Amino acid sequence: MAQNEVADILKEQTMRKIIDFHTHAFPDALAPKAMAQLHSEADIVSYLDGRVSSLLASMDKAGIETSALCCIATRPSQFEQILQWCKEICSDRIVPFPSVHPADPQAVEKITQVAREGFRGVKFHPYYQNFDLDSPEMDSIYEALSANNLIVVMHTGYDIAFERIDRAGTKRILDVINRFPGLKLITTHLGGWYDWDAVEKGLLGKPVYMDISVSREFLGDQRFRRMLLAHPSEYLLFGTDSPWADQTEAIEAIRRLNLPETLMDKLFYKNAKTLIDL
């Protein structure tokens, strides 16, 4: 490697700020059990032990300034416990997204509570929380999220741990964004995990946020790069789904793609920073 290339890489590592918009962790006491259960449900590799301290160490190693930490309540009764934990771990470096279960009769009140406590948004997962993205029961929830200016990190596409039944595909996403144009909806896994044919046809080019977690690994570099370039650059967010991916490796894989500098600035930092600061 030429000396100027080494200098460029070093410069980038010290200069470029990075926000990871898609990570997970659990309270220390629950982490071993939670990780074991998630491993038993799907054939997946984890790179960390599920603790916040491990995530922070991984961020230090990768040069990540801030991570959005996504929680998923699989039952309505978990709301309070998750909210309390989110308050404990909230910092300059960890931006927690608490979780409201759509089947909670008080879902709308709880969304207001999340906003009142100063959180930036809520994470939803149609498979773990048993709902279809565009079902009528979600209408009042999307209205409340919009009204409270909260970001919605939405698992989209299929899920590695579930049967391939469409609950969060492109058509449903389009229905939601058409009916709730003010909703700050982030679709995960580049518009929808393993739904990329539909994403390419229907979602790329539309003003909808996409995190890029766990997509390049399945799409291959070429198709992944082509899809990134076909989407408005201000709607792309770097995300890893750590601990299910290695943050350092994920960053290096993007750097190898020879993407325009302006796109990388937006993808790695600017877009996320703008969203979080709004």
Ligand SMILES: [Zn+2]
């Ligand atoms: Zn995830």
